[in-house]
Amino acid sequence: EAGVTQSPTHLIKTRGQQATLRCSPISGHTSVYWYQQALGLGLQFLLWYDEGEERNRGNFPPRFSGRQFPNYSSELNVNALELEDSALYLCASTLNIAGANSYEQYFGPGTRLTVT
Amino acid sequence: ILNVEQSPQSLHVQEGDSTNFTCSFPSSNFYALHWYRWETAKSPEALFVMTLNGDEKKKGRISATLNTKEGYSYLYIKGSQPEDSATYLCAFRGRSQGNLIFGKGTKLSVKP
Numbered sequence: 001e002a003g004v005t006q007s008p009t010h011l012i013k014t015r016g017q018q019a020t021l022r023c024s025p026i027s028g029h030t031s032v033y034w035y036q037q038a039l040g041l042g043l044q045f046l047l048w049y050d051e052g053e054e055r056n057r058g059n060f061p062p063r064f065s066g067r068q069f070p071n072y073s074s075e076l077n078v079n080a081l082e083l084e085d086s087a088l089y090l091c092a093s094t095l096n097i098a099g100a101n102s103y104e105q106y107f108g109p110g111t112r113l114t115v116t
Numbered sequence: 117i118l119n120v121e122q123s124p125q126s127l128h129v130q131e132g133d134s135t136n137f138t139c140s141f142p143s144s145n146f147y148a149l150h151w152y153r154w155e156t157a158k159s160p161e162a163l164f165v166m167t168l169n170g171d172e173k174k175k176g177r178i179s180a181t182l183n184t185k186e187g188y189s190y191l192y193i194k195g196s197q198p199e200d201s202a203t204y205l206c207a208f209r210g211r212s213q214g215n216l217i218f219g220k221g222t223k224l225s226v227k228p
Binding site for chain 2: 003004031033035041042043044045048050055056058090103104105106107108109110
């Protein structure tokens with residue numbers, strides 16, 4: 001079974017540009033979460049999508065947005081890039097139903113975004 | 117603001133040593149506590165999901181305990197091996213949220 005995949009692996013942008021990061025969840029998983037790990041910080045929750053809807057967002061400005069497609073894959077868009085947006089962005093997927101297996105969040109390898 | 121604390125920040129041990137880390141989390145509104153193992157340049161790998169007070173989980177040489185009343189979990193590694201070298205993350209999930217709140221992790225280095 002294929003795991004969570006993310007693309008691209010690395011992305012270099014300049015300040016003010018827009019970045020688009022992509023995530024494909026494990027087959028059958030309906031929920032996608034986005035997390036950011038900036039230098040020196042732990043993983044910070046960004047966004048949660050389930051069944052095509054945004055369910056929750058973390059403490060990030062509106063420049064961070066995204067969407068989930070009918071096939072449950074997801075995009076994270078970061079507009080008006082700032083230097084401090086340089087970070088590793090991780091995507092995770094899970095089944096969003098009651099039951100023990102639905103607790104697990106499975107992570108992709110991440111996209112390293114560098115803003116110069 | 118919900119806070120998850122992990123200690124120590126880093127740990128250097130010799131091969132064969134046993135070690136343990138601590139994760140502290142809010143004791144109210146508890147839903148689940150996750151442990152992950154994260155090697156450099158790889159995806160975080162799920163180790164345990166713990167949901168009940170007093171839970172004890174084991175996977176090979178790694179085990180974890182959970183105390184939801186006082187808000188802490190311990191991860192134990194028995195007889196550390198160089199391949200155990202990684203960052204160990206714990207993450208708290210509250211009842212009213214779907215996302216995880218992560219600690220900063222404990223970085224373990226095991227010398228042969």
